[in-house]
Amino acid sequence: MATKQTTQPIILITNDDGITAPGIRNLIEAVKGLGKLVVVAPDKPQSGMGHAITIGQPLRMNKVELFGDVEAWQTTGTPVDCVKLAVDKVLHRKPDLCLSGINHGANHSINIIYSGTMSAAMEASIESIPSIGFSLLDYRYEADFTAATFYANKIIKTVLTNKLDKHLLLNVNFPSLPMNEIKGIRVCKQAYAKYVEDFDERLDPQGKKYYWLTGEFVNFDKSKETDVWALQNKYVSVVPVQFDLTNYALKAQLEKKKLFK
């Protein structure tokens, strides 16, 4: 007769703001006691890295003591590299859960595409590791993570105690509000929103042009089902995400029209 397994789950933690960002420290606080934690995170900020991987140069990885008795490693790689290194060289197995964040700044709507935080989580999901990315709608280093930490703990417990999907991937965003103003959690779809871009054109001391990316965020999606709506209405947003990017509706349309032969 098989004995019931009572070993605690192994939880991998990473981020894209770098291992010294307050967000990852708050995520560790949120998850303490829920499993054996191992941190593998970039040694510097990697925001906006999307799903970048390092293929043209080698990676470094060093053990660091930053989080008391929690095992932690910093790497020279991207968030996606961190997940790959963690599985192959640190854990030598797949963790039971991968958590990424808590990001300083929003990753709702289209931001998911550019987000290193969510790409790390997606990398884990591709590897059949249930995974969650967390982001707080406050870019500042001194952001208040109190409510974010509370709700992250709640969501992680729910995921650990319910068998969901081996590719489970959630994009969680927290409004920048005190605990008592948050109305709860809403499961949402990704809003169709984008940045209306503008480059700030400047001249260097030699008179040559250079460009800074700037842009205004615009939500084109007025549905109440979206993450943007939920956050504006003081809810924590949870978007279930997939890595199959096939547009099946368009596929059916193209096949019906027999356009490509």
Add this chain to the structure above:
Amino acid sequence: MATKQTTQPIILITNDDGITAPGIRNLIEAVKGLGKLVVVAPDKPQSGMGHAITIGQPLRMNKVELFGDVEAWQTTGTPVDCVKLAVDKVLHRKPDLCLSGINHGANHSINIIYSGTMSAAMEASIESIPSIGFSLLDYRYEADFTAATFYANKIIKTVLTNKLDKHLLLNVNFPSLPMNEIKGIRVCKQAYAKYVEDFDERLDPQGKKYYWLTGEFVNFDKSKETDVWALQNKYVSVVPVQFDLTNYALKAQLEKKKLFK
């Protein structure tokens, strides 16, 4: 009475292998005569950059004469930066079509997630610019693009002459075969395949460890509907792609179970 517009379409061309790669030159050949071409591409290889954008440092952009009378600009940015710069600072409008590639190496199945080629195309699609990414299953600089160029021309003509979707986004991969061995074009879904990763651990002259990413590609998806199947069976694969990553099936399941409140 409005007169019929006869102006030719504006076609933006970019890639992730860099502006000097043979693949982009072959894409320009494939599309010559089909519109006014403008090239905005990275000044160095950017493979594996995913949907990275440059936010921590400024960008440079310089006009270059590489393709005869075709206007061309090289930038210090990522493929996604190139699309943004092209719209805002070169064209001062949206092009009618965006083409990315021809990539040296496969971007079928899960590779789409890591691909700078496909991220540039996706960026255009988010901006409501119909867009196609092209990749040849041959990594070599001296790869033979004859068949790829022929089929790229055919697919681009089809897209230009049929009103499809303003967010149209196609991931096109060419088998590395001579013309007479290619059986035609197939509309496919993205295969569930991944890299079984392994890092090559080495010691530097100081005796410190460093890691090279390596990995073996494994296809777990045995369906005949996939891009991997099509390519293995000597077809050009066309996967219609979307940027809404919401997993609607999982969303419905989570809502039904009322797990998050």
